[in-house]
Amino acid sequence: MIYAKDINERTPWQELTPGGEIYEPGTARLFNTGTWRTNTPVFHEAACKHCMLCVPFCPDNAIPVQDGKRLDFDFMHCKGCGICENVCPFQAITMVSGGAPNE
Amino acid sequence: MSDRLSGNEAVAYALKQINPDVMGAFPITPSTEIPEYFAQYVADGEVNTEYVTVESEHSSMSVCIAAQAAGARAVCATSSAGLALMYELLYIAASCRLPVTLACVNRALSGPININNDHSDSMGARDTGWIQIYAENNQEAYDNFLMAMPIGETPSVRLPVMTCMDGFITSHAVENIELLETEVVRKFIGEYNPENYLLKKENPLAVGPYDVSPYYMEHKVLEAEAMKAAKARILEVATEFEKISGRRYGLFEEYRMEDAELALVLIGSTAGTAKAAVDKLREDGVKAGLIKIRVFRPFPGEELARALANTKAVAVMDKSEGFSANGGPLFAETRSALYDLKERPYLIDIVYGLGGRDVKTEDIEKVFGRLANIAATGEIGPVYTHMGQRSKEENA
Numbered sequence A: 001m002i003y004a005k006d007i008n009e010r011t012p013w014q015e016l017t018p019g020g021e022i023y024e025p026g027t028a029r030l031f032n033t034g035t036w037r038t039n040t041p042v043f044h045e046a047a048c049k050h051c052m053l054c055v056p057f058c059p060d061n062a063i064p065v066q067d068g069k070r071l072d073f074d075f076m077h078c079k080g081c082g083i084c085e086n087v088c089p090f091q092a093i094t095m096v097s098g099g100a101p102n103e
Numbered sequence B: 001m002s003d004r005l006s007g008n009e010a011v012a013y014a015l016k017q018i019n020p021d022v023m024g025a026f027p028i029t030p031s032t033e034i035p036e037y038f039a040q041y042v043a044d045g046e047v048n049t050e051y052v053t054v055e056s057e058h059s060s061m062s063v064c065i066a067a068q069a070a071g072a073r074a075v076c077a078t079s080s081a082g083l084a085l086m087y088e089l090l091y092i093a094a095s096c097r098l099p100v101t102l103a104c105v106n107r108a109l110s111g112p113i114n115i116n117n118d119h120s121d122s123m124g125a126r127d128t129g130w131i132q133i134y135a136e137n138n139q140e141a142y143d144n145f146l147m148a149m150p151i152g153e154t155p156s157v158r159l160p161v162m163t164c165m166d167g168f169i170t171s172h173a174v175e176n177i178e179l180l181e182t183e184v185v186r187k188f189i190g191e192y193n194p195e196n197y198l199l200k201k202e203n204p205l206a207v208g209p210y211d212v213s214p215y216y217m218e219h220k221v222l223e224a225e226a227m228k229a230a231k232a233r234i235l236e237v238a239t240e241f242e243k244i245s246g247r248r249y250g251l252f253e254e255y256r257m258e259d260a261e262l263a264l265v266l267i268g269s270t271a272g273t274a275k276a277a278v279d280k281l282r283e284d285g286v287k288a289g290l291i292k293i294r295v296f297r298p299f300p301g302e303e304l305a306r307a308l309a310n311t312k313a314v315a316v317m318d319k320s321e322g323f324s325a326n327g328g329p330l331f332a333e334t335r336s337a338l339y340d341l342k343e344r345p346y347l348i349d350i351v352y353g354l355g356g357r358d359v360k361t362e363d364i365e366k367v368f369g370r371l372a373n374i375a376a377t378g379e380i381g382p383v384y385t386h387m388g389q390r391s392k393e394e395n396a
């Protein structure tokens, strides 16, 4: 069985799966798609009330939660769409231009 | 066991014997009878196929793709515009490496709209990644369909298979036919056991993911290699089939080719007519022969070159136009195959039989007359011509 973690952009064709089939769930976790970002959200922890409104709104599941607390962004998957900034009632998120700083 | 069946009946009967898991069913002339006869088998409880009636051929092929990905054996039948409406899905089935089986009953593809036979529908789909196997008559339509799954489902191949027969000429004409016993067919086809499929809970599967450019090329190479591997598998399956049927199949049929100097290369039911013409010419001492291409994808280029190596003049007969302004698709393949020979025969292309235009033994004899002339004089004349159309000029 060929696993997603074992293939990359240097893998020869002989070692890829037919039709690009993927034999495991949740493999998006392994891929750094945060490089596509051109804007970046900044988390102001002091202002955050942990109301959890931003979490389900994030289309990329890039706002991790642990023990009822919202943690800093998962920049490996955040696309910088700004939806979280928009829905946060407490100005705990602001967008800055550019994708590089937080990688 | 012997019977009398039309080509469509024969394929429907093969389907009944196979008892596939899913059929994506949508009617279009002249393939309509296949899902129609099969619906009766479903209604009578003779098969336990999930018979999915859909609203278009785009959907019938989509049903087949989804079912096959889920781990089922999926089949459908279509013709002409129906095949054209499947166009995108044909590529999806092949590139997702899903061995769907499709009975294509060849009919002209519009326009002007026409329901009769030529090969423009399946020839338009020749580069979709499907294996294509063509029948001369009802027996071959039945046999080819039975061989399709053991070919396509082989792990080293995993490609969809299109078995083609000539619309009306083969699909609707009733002929004597030898049918295999159902238990023999079931044993020959075997169970469909893909290694991975959507309903396998041990390892959830994603089919047809987005492929970025660093991977796409590699996946296409895999697909191309599968098509190359299919050639050997087709022959292997033919050998196994011969054991249960006594009928022998190759990548193409060579008819009186041993010492042939003049030869035709063609596809489908015209072979019957051409064989009669070859026999007649042989009686007159003409060294005429015929190659009937059975497998068009993968194309048996090297084998064909060997078979034609000792001929003097060859006419490829294309039953589809192609509009390349440089000859039909069978001509392009044949001429390309012959390029590697040190000494090549003269080669011409004749596009004929479009939209059901009849071809008679006399027409075939005329083609051989032209070849005899070319072989004798070395003057090839126009390389790419049409035959059978009304014209102010004489044509052959």
Ligand code: SF4
Residues within 6 Å of the ligand: A041, A057, A058, A059, A060, A061, A062, A063, A073, A077, A078, A079, A080, A081, A082, A083, A084, A085
């Ligand atoms: S910017 Fe968009 S992708 Fe990034 S965390 Fe906020 S909502 Fe999610």
Ligand code: SF4
Residues within 6 Å of the ligand: A047, A048, A049, A050, A051, A052, A053, A054, A055, A070, A087, A088, A089, A090, A091, A092, A093
């Ligand atoms: S919406 Fe704002 S306040 Fe609520 S959890 Fe998200 S960042 Fe914190």
